[in-house]
Amino acid sequence: MEIEQAALIIAFHCYYRHNVRFPDPARSTYHTEMIKFVDSVESAATRLE
Numbered sequence: 001m002e003i004e005q006a007a008l009i010i011a012f013h014c015y016y017r018h019n020v021r022f023p024d025p026a027r028s029t030y031h032t033e034m035i036k037f038v039d040s041v042e043s044a045a046t047r048l049e
Contacts, residue, residue: 002042008035014034
């Protein structure tokens with residue numbers, strides 16, 4: 001669970017940095033990679049239960 005929370009916090013900061021504070025179209029989707037990572041961690045944890 002801590003990994004998921006940390007990844008979501010990092011995703012928010014990536015979104016904020018590259019879309020709000022310093023807009024950079026080349027990096028504007030970096031946060032989606034972290035969200036995909038969270039989804040993969042959640043599915044892996046579900047399989048282990």
